[in-house]
Each structure stands twice: as structure tokens, then as C-alpha cells.
Amino acid sequence: MNRHVRLARRPAGKLVAADLELAEAPIPEPGPGEALVRNTWLSIDPSIRIRLAETTPNGYLPPLRPGDELSGLALGTVIDSRCPGFAVGDLVSHTLGYREYALVGARTQTIGGYGAASRIDTGALPPQWFLGPLGSAGLTAYVGLFEILHLEAEDTLWVSSAAGAVGVLAAQLAKIRGATVIGSAGSPAKVAFLRDELGIPAFDYHDGPLPESLAALAPAGIDTYFDNVGGDHLTAALDALRPSGRIALCGAVSGYDGAAPQGPPNLFTMVSKGLRMRGFRAGSFPYLEEAMRREVGSYLADGRLVYRETVFDGIESASTALPAMLSGLTMGKTLCRLAF
Numbered sequence: 001m002n003r004h005v006r007l008a009r010r011p012a013g014k015l016v017a018a019d020l021e022l023a024e025a026p027i028p029e030p031g032p033g034e035a036l037v038r039n040t041w042l043s044i045d046p047s048i049r050i051r052l053a054e055t056t057p058n059g060y061l062p063p064l065r066p067g068d069e070l071s072g073l074a075l076g077t078v079i080d081s082r083c084p085g086f087a088v089g090d091l092v093s094h095t096l097g098y099r100e101y102a103l104v105g106a107r108t109q110t111i112g113g114y115g116a117a118s119r120i121d122t123g124a125l126p127p128q129w130f131l132g133p134l135g136s137a138g139l140t141a142y143v144g145l146f147e148i149l150h151l152e153a154e155d156t157l158w159v160s161s162a163a164g165a166v167g168v169l170a171a172q173l174a175k176i177r178g179a180t181v182i183g184s185a186g187s188p189a190k191v192a193f194l195r196d197e198l199g200i201p202a203f204d205y206h207d208g209p210l211p212e213s214l215a216a217l218a219p220a221g222i223d224t225y226f227d228n229v230g231g232d233h234l235t236a237a238l239d240a241l242r243p244s245g246r247i248a249l250c251g252a253v254s255g256y257d258g259a260a261p262q263g264p265p266n267l268f269t270m271v272s273k274g275l276r277m278r279g280f281r282a283g284s285f286p287y288l289e290e291a292m293r294r295e296v297g298s299y300l301a302d303g304r305l306v307y308r309e310t311v312f313d314g315i316e317s318a319s320t321a322l323p324a325m326l327s328g329l330t331m332g333k334t335l336c337r338l339a340f
Contacts, residue, residue: 004029004099004281005318006069011052013258015326020070020319025103034105035086035117037076043131044312044321045165045230047111048072061111070318072097073115073136075127083242091120093130100315100338113283114139130254133169133300133307140282141252142292143171144150145177148280149224153178156218158237161228162202163190163308165333166250169296170226170306171200171216172291177223182217184210184233186328193331198306210236229254235264237265241275250278259328304307308332313339 001024032275043173048071050056051064064070068340074097078090083105086092095115096102104117120130132138144166145151161167162183171194175181183194203213204333214222214236219291220290223245225237230252237247255261299305311329312321318336325334 001025002099002340003315005067005315007052007064007220010054011258015049015052015323016255017319017323020322022316022319028103030080030082030103032084035078035081035083035090035092035101037092037094037096037102038075038079039076039097039100039102039129039338041128042318043073043136044318044325045072045078045136046251046253046256046337047223049326056117070098071095071109071111073111073131074098074102075120075131076102078309084121086119091122093118093120093128093135097267098166098315098318100209107258110283112281112293114281114286115283122318128309128333128335128337129300129307131335132165133296133305137165137281137333138169138287138293138296139289141297143280143285143288144226144248144250145170145174145281147285147288148278149226149246150181151177151224152251155223156180156182157220157224157226157227158182158214158218158222158240159228160195160205160237161186161251161253162175162200164228167197167226168194168229168308168332169305171294172198172299174226175200175208176299176304182214184213184224190331198257205233211239214240222242224248227249227252230263231255231262232295235266238264238266238269238275241269241273243273243275245273245275247275247277249277253326273319310334312336322326 011019032083054062079088092118094104100250108117152220157179159167159171162171182199184205191204194200201217221242223249231254
């Protein structure tokens, strides 16, 4: 049987494990143009929480209904194929995660343009890195810094959620490129990791008013802000940015998990300071993936970039992994490892 995670009920407030359920169905057989993939790694990402609400933002993927299977980025091995592009034994990345077996093909859905089913040659690298620093997380960090912010070595950059899957890569890439980097995170352990292991000045946003915590590390203000949080973090960034500052809107996790999204009340500072703010999704920049993998791969190889992951084991753990990640209980990239 093919075990999969589906939405049991709409979350009332924060997502809890009981909002999701494990179900079974027969393992599907591939038809023409399809390959059967046995998943080995599932990516647990905060964005899926958006689809568990009754409505989703304009331009985003449609909401899931109770009884629908969750989907997300995944890696797996082809075990049967009627698709010319995939042979038995190939490692494939795709978007049909949260299940043990998936039928993939040329028309398998993407997530915002990212994640089209494709063969992956990992070489000697750990395969799960292609869901993390060499996959969507790495591309998102790379695009946000260099395509959206056009980061310069003289910039002072604030990265929110800097111990998360994307933030920890963005903070390190910016530091390697010579920028002055400040991070924020949601626990003493995460702040200690940023400060002690990565050498990035950081603060816990629970410790006091955000403007004061940010000003303590950047008394002269910031030039750029990589936003993973939205809400009060974006409000603080708008006040702290110097004239002609830039903002990359990557995510707004503060409004994902049952909280009402809060827009900043100080948007006029965009006018008064001549600021630039742009939202983006990595799926719009697939042409940068090769350059990202070359650069990030070289930093991983020589030890300049530290990669952290939190791994849950078994498909049955996915219902626990997602709420844990949304609650800030995981470090770096959150993954679910499937063993057969």
C-alpha cells in the first residue's frame, strides 16, 4: 500500500498533528509517459500551510480541501517507468511529496514554477542537499540576494528567520560576498548558532522591541532586508532602512499559521526614503539554478558554508514535522526521511 498524508480538517489557529492524517491507497501503476517513484526524502516547507486555509492569496496555488493529499518537494528513486526520460534506478526530484510512492511525468505539477520532475545526479554529495542548499532553499536565497536585492559588499543586511532553511543560507552567502550581516531568530539556541558557529551577530526577537534589538546591532541603520517573516519584522525594517534601501520579500511566516497577516502601518517610508521592495518566488528564476549550485557547492565543499538540517523519520512523522517547523522548533532545513 501507498501511505500518504492528507488534510483531515481545516486548522483552527495553529496547525496541530491531528489536523493531518495518514491514509493508505494501492500503489499506483505508471501509464504512458509516467514513472513510479519510491520517495526517499520529503521537504517540509512552511508554504504548504498557506494551502491548508479556506482561501489562498491571489496568484497562489488553490487551497486544499479536507481529504486532499498534501504535496511538496521530494526526492525518490524510479522503480518502474513508461516515461522515456526516466529509467529504473534514476534519482528524481518532483513535487509529489508527503507520500511514499508517486507517479511523475512531464506534466507533473510544479510549485510556483519550481520542481518540475527531473533527474538528479548527486555525484558524491548527500542527495537531500538537493532539497536544501543545492535545491529550492539555495535558489531562493541566491535569487533574493543577488537578483532582487543586488547585494553589494558595502551593504548592511538584515535577514529574518536567519536560522531557517532559506535564511541561514542567505545570511552566509551575503557574509561570504563581503556584506555586513545581522540575523534574527526565535530562540536562544538559534541565536547562539548564528553567533558562535557562523559568526553572524544576531538577536532573539522575543527579547524586546524589534526596533531596539535591531538598532543595537545596526545603530546606523541597514541598507537591505531579506524578509522571511513579514508583519512586525517588515515594519521594523522599513524604519531601519537608510534612503534608497531595498527589501526582498521572500515569505511572511508570521501570518501563515493561524495568525491574521499584519501589514506594516509605516508604508509611507517607502516614499519618504525612496525604498524599493519586491516580492519573488524562486520558480521564476530557473536559469540561475546552475550558477547557484556552482557557487553554493563550492562553499559547501571548502567548509565556508555550514548546512544544518532537522530530520524526521518515516512518513508517519510528517504530521509532526510540519507543525514543529511552523512553531520554530527545528533548525535549518526540515526533512522527512523515508526508509523501506
